[in-house]
Amino acid sequence: MKRLLLIAISLLAAAGCSEVLDVSTDRMEKTYLVVESIITDVPSQRQSVRLSLSVPYFYDGEIPPVSGAEVSVSFDGSEVSFLEDDTHKGLYLAPEDFCGTPGTTYTLSVKAEVDGESHTYGAEAFMREPGVHIDAIDYAYAGGGTLQQDSLWTLGVWGEDFPGANDYLVVTEVNGNHYPIDHYIIMPDKYFDGKSVEGFPMAVLYQVAEMRKQYGDVAKFLETGDVVSLHAYTLDRPFYEFLRALDTSGPFGTIPFVSSQPATSPTNITGGDALGFFAACPVISASVTIDDPFRTSYLEH
Amino acid sequence: MRRLAAYLAFLLAGFCTLYGQNPGVLVSGYVKDASSGEPLIGAVVFTADLSVGVSTDGFGYYSIRTKTSEGIVKCSFSGYKTASIEVRGEKSLRHDFLLEEDLTELEAAKVFSKTKREEIALPQMGRANVDAVLVKKVPAIMGESDLIRVIQMMPGVQTPSEGSVGFSVRGGGVDQNLIIMDGAPLYNSGHFLGFLSMFNGDAVKNAQLYKGDFPAMYGGRLSSVLDISTRDGNNRSFGGNASIGLITSKLFLEGPIVKEKLSFMLSARRTYLDVFFPLFGKKVPKETDLFFYDINARLSYVAGPSDRLYFSVFSGRDVFGMSMEEFQLDHMKFRYANNTQSLRWNHVFSPKVSMVTTLYNARYDDGLSVDMNMADFDYAAMIREMGLKTGITWYAGRYNTVQAGVNLANYHLEPGTVTPSGHSSVVIGIKQASTLAFQPSFYLQNEQKLSSLTVRYGLRFSLFSTYGNCMQRYFDPVTHELDRIEPFGTGKKIIGFSDLEPRISASWSINRDFSLKASYTRSNQYIQLAAVSVSGSPVDTWLTASPNIKPQKSDQFSVGANALFVDQALELSLEAFYKRNRNTMDFVDNAGIVIDNENREGLLRFGKSWSYGTELMLKYEFDKINGWLSYTWSRAKYHIPEINGGEPYRSPLNHEHSVNFVLTYDINRRVSASADWVFYSGAPTTFPVGRFSYGGTYAPIYNKRNTDSMPDYHRLDLSVTYRTKGRASGKRWSGEWNLSLYNAYSRHNAWSIAFNYNVEEDKPEARKVYLFTIVPSVSYNIKF
Structure with a gap:
């Protein structure tokens, strides 16, 4: 929600103009x-x-x-x-x-x-103790992209969230490398506390042409044979x-x-x-190997 | 308690002097425009020897008792010929003054409507009276004349950010202003994310801004009351006007349904930028929505010589939506809407006693819908206030006016519901607990003239309680963690508060052109915006006082002096104020956005705040030149022990110095020009002083809260209006061209300062974002 508001207002800001401002820098005590x-x-x-x-x-x-x-x-x-x-x-x-x-x-x-x-x-x-047990993860191509060359995959989780307030840091990797764009997500469990989850989208991988220029091949388009891993860190408050x-x-x-x-x-x-x-x-991890990067739905788990 | 008993004794002693006054002639009635029948608010009725004078109320009603049984009673109002009536020993006399426009003066030449000697003698401080004529004369942004922009140029009123129509009065928050239109409250007064106000200049007749010295009839907010009246509608002939501007088109119609009995007023405007979007092709993303509209409608019914009924409706809606592909956002849409209805009954029991009863319903809805792959959702929040207000005015004698009344208000708040939308959405819905609250208040006030001293003293008693059906969250006052959730059944009281709010003000007329004034006001606020941003946003939600939030309280002291010079053409006023507030709240550091957080009350911290300052204003009103120059110096601070390491910090809404200069010049009967210049010192803010690296990203290190300042702001606006020959030459219509320049010397005033990492140059930088350079605009208005 916060990010959406920021985006909207940033666009408004972008509608105006901007110039570099000289702000005093010698104040760090x-x-x-x-x-x-x-x-x-x-x-x-x-x-x-x-x-x-x-x-x-x-x-x-x-x-x-x-x-x-x-x-x-x-x-x-x-x-x-x-x-x-x-x-x-x-x-x-x-x-x-x-x-x-x-x-x-x-x-x-x-x-x-x-x-x-x-x-x-x-x-x-x-x-x-870990706040979640993960049986499996799977991916689905969400297309996403109305902007050409952009792609988005959701990573769904099958497992169980244990009762009690648990918050997670979710880190994703492709072939053992941290995915550089939004490679971690902070997620409170208030939406699924104590529940079994089936295909809950705990993370997304997205690949934006603009970003690829900056990050190079690490922000790669997923290909058949790539291994995608998800690590859920259980956080204290x-x-x-x-x-x-x-x-x-x-x-x-x-x-x-x-x-x-x-x-x-x-x-x-x-x-x-x-x-x-x-x-x-504590970290709970799971991996999935990409069989078809354009598969648009999860498999049975 | 002893202090209260003494106060009540004083109040009673005052009322005891109501008796034993020599009866002259009691003259009462309405003051109206002779051609349209429109009641005139703030017209002055006085005896020819200037020994007694009163002004008309919000319905154009007056009641005056002369000193002698024979003589002349006059009535005057700016822009109109003075009318008079002779009294010859009658016991009482009912007379409606019908004032004719003064064609010897230039149209709408005078922008201040009250007779000045009357005004400076009143025991009322910190009030600004703004009428429609004034609003239309001040240069407008994008050609849209705006009431709030004029309010923002009054001393003691601050603008939270460039372009915003929110306002801060004497260091208070934007939610501490009570905005009432035809008796019904408005919970958001801004269109276009706050760049234009909801108040269509065609529909507004008059507005009164009270900056702290509140009459006892007003309550519920700490900083100000803005009471707006719309036009009744001409009850003699049809008329109207239409205009085309840069961003909106407007239509205004008025006329009799039953001549001199039942009249209507209808005013509507809509933006039409979105109509032209297809012409821009791909430059404007598909599915972009950007529009607002508002409609004011009013029926006025003269039911008899003693009864008038008014039914007013306001509906305003904003939509701002677009697709943002680069953010994987198929479509996102903000929306918000104000809807109010009010039914007012003005009844005159006798020449000395009149009553106004208002039944109203006000609702504000806001929401956000997002289409984003599988995370489609809709967010909606709502606040609704329904109420009944009755006030009786008793013109008890030549020297006393007593007012008493009851206000009953019921609140229903739905702080936020998230609903998944679309069949594939994985978002889980959240419904936050609703709040129901009841707020009765009672008041009694007397305005009493004691020779050269006029005193107004009153007492308001306000109560507030919340009740079920709801789940109430309780937070630990020390740890601020959620302690427990308790269910409350339908109608069961959760918590209640009450307070006595004494109000007193006095004016001492040293002579007819010089007065000294002082006032003290206590007020309580039981409902406030949960806004993490200082200027507020349309999707901020309202919170009531609760087991976790005590009502905010304010005590304000003011002293001042007013003087008239050069045959009343110049009016100088000086006011100094000190305001202290208890139970001031602010969000804890790193609160983030809280609209979907049901534990948001746990993020609030409480303390005190205070502000003080002086306001100087010089108004000038010559035949051709009008306007004012004002300067305000003020400071506002918060002290909340759990914020800023326990040290006091500056209010982000207060500009220490501010200057406003407004000049209108009537070159001839058909051409007028105006200019305004605004300066204020930069608002307190917090800049990063350092940064550190964590997880491969940079995080800022901030100084103490609000120790930095935004750059100073200044701007010049210019406007020229040319009227075609029109009615004077026998045509049925007249036209008016308006050309204006907003920010005429194109200063790049900062809207925000963004601290970014410049990837291309591989270094951090501060960027000033400004919204406007020079903004020229043209509009054409046709009056028929």
Whole structure:
């Protein structure tokens, strides 16, 4: 709903004219440490913590990574150290055999230097039990596209949502690569709480000619033999609120009629000026192989 | 309680002075236009020695008691010849003044209708009187003269965003204005997403804006009351006019059905851009809908010398829809509609006592329908208010006018229903719980003249309760999480509120050309817009006071001075105000859009707000040159402990400095020109100061709330009107050409500031979006 309103009003804005405005850029009073980490229960996934710094809004260089930090995650009396990857500065990786377990509380500790001062940052995340069971997924070509060369597929889910408020982060991949356009969707379960779902469209893959120019072949037209995967991360409420705020505080600026009061996304990182989120989520995944990209209905499941 | 008892004692003491006044002659009746029979609102009736004067009410009725048993009583109204009647010792006299247009003056030369000495002596502050003549003289955007645009140029009134016809009064929200047309409330006054108002200039006769010093008969909103009257319709002969403008065509008809008994007025306009869409071929996407219409109709019936009945209908509808293929959106359509009906009965019991009873029904519907592959849905919301208002005016003597009345209002709100549409839609429907509420109020007021001091004091008692049948959600006041949902059966009370609202204002006439004024007003607001955006949108929904939302309360104090110079041609007024509000609400950070969120009350946070400022206005009214210059300095702040880290923050609707300059010049009998210049300092807003990367996208980092400001705004508009010879030369019709330039020096005023990542240049940027450069327009109006 929000996005539709934004689209409509943006079109109205587009009907007017625009020009670049010089806005003062020297007002950022502090630099924040930014933490990106989702501990999952997927054994094949290398658990990681990414550390970077915030930048002034109009800074036009690369986002600076935070190198040389001490990163560890403790749980149930154990502690795992995350070591910085040699090739990706600011990316700290857990030992390959570490992955999360539902029902466990994880505590993050980061000792890092920001603006010449050393701080110890922390955060806590509890991994819930998965809120959904997925039997199968299937795709259907929705055509979609009144605009030529555009295509849209819906990904339907067969399974069961468990009772209780569960919110999901849905990530899609094609042949193991994240789909770059809207590659994640945040979905509250209020529309199907505690119900069996048959063909519920939890995600869409769409391919727009304009976007393909930007993203190249990754935003590919689905072909026979491609493997499409769907990963449903069960979120706790604070992480859901963080992702929703991230989604809301998008690039539209303040538009009369639509924009709420702008605000920075919340965080659960403590111990200093920090942003981002440390989360722990169980992941339920399923895949489907494309047999006919133009099939317009789901098969029997 | 003790304070209240003292107040009531004061009220009673005032009424005790109603007796023992020397009887002169009681003269009462209506003041009407001699050619059309149209009652004249705000005409002044006074004794020739200027010792006593009154003005006509909203129905053109007056009642005056002279000091002596013999003498002359006069009646005057701008643009009309003064009429008079001689009294010769009668006990009472019923007389309807029929005023003839003053052809020695230029047509509609004077834009202010009240006699100024009368106005400055009134115990009324912060009121602007706007009549149809004034609205038509001020330059119009796209040729559409608009009442609200004139209101926005009054001191203390702010525009929320370029082009919007919402308005903020003294720092208040756009939902804190009570807008009434012929007695029925309107819940959205804007067409075209707010670029034009619902008020068709042909149909509107008069509008009164009260900016805080509310007479006791008004209540329910904190910031302002805009009371609009439409025309009765000529009860002597048929007439009308038609006009063609850039974006709308209009037709206005009026005339008698039974001569001098029953008359009608019908005014309609519609945009016709959509008719030409096929001519643009593929440039306009298929299935684009873009239109609005509105219809005002009124029947006026003179049932006898003491009874008049009025039936008014308003219907306005907007549709804005299009397909947006690049967003995979086959079709999307916004729609909203206002429909009101009111039946008013004006009865004169005796020359001293009159009554107005209004029965009304007002409904506002809004919705959104979306066709988007398998996610087709329709969203609809509705608010309906039905009510009965009765008010009695007792012209108790030469020095007292007592008013008392009852208002009963019933609300039915359907905050939002999502229904899947089309057989393949996977959207699951949601029906949010409806709200029913009842709001009775009672008032008593006396306006009393004590030598050079005139005092108006009154008390309003308002109650509000919500009741079933519904499911009431309760939110924890600390965590704001949903605590429980309780069912309430039909008619069962959920929660009730009440408050006494004292109102007092005084005017001290130092001499006939100089007065000092002061006022205090308490008001309550029980129903408000759940708008996350500061300027509001057509699909925002209304929320009532509830177990989670306490009624908003306001106390406003004003002081001021008025002075007349140069034989009343110049009027200078200065007002200072301080307003404090309790139970002010605002949405928590990152609330997002809430129209489909049944837990939206849990997103609200409460605190207080205050505003203060000074308003200076210089009106000039010479034979050929009219207009005003106004300057406002004001500040408005919110303090909501759970927002902005507990620090106070600026209201996004307040412009600290604002200047309005309006000039109309009648070059000769057939050509007139006008200009206006508007300046205001940029509204408080919040810009990002930094950004961070998460999940491969950038997220903004914001400063404290509303510490930045939009760029300053200024604009010049020009207009020329040329009248053809027409009736004066014996033709049955006359024509009028109007040429106007909106934003004459083409300033690129910011409508919004968008912070984007420029992919091509690989860097972030701020872009100012502006809606208008110079907008020329032409319209032709034919009057028959």
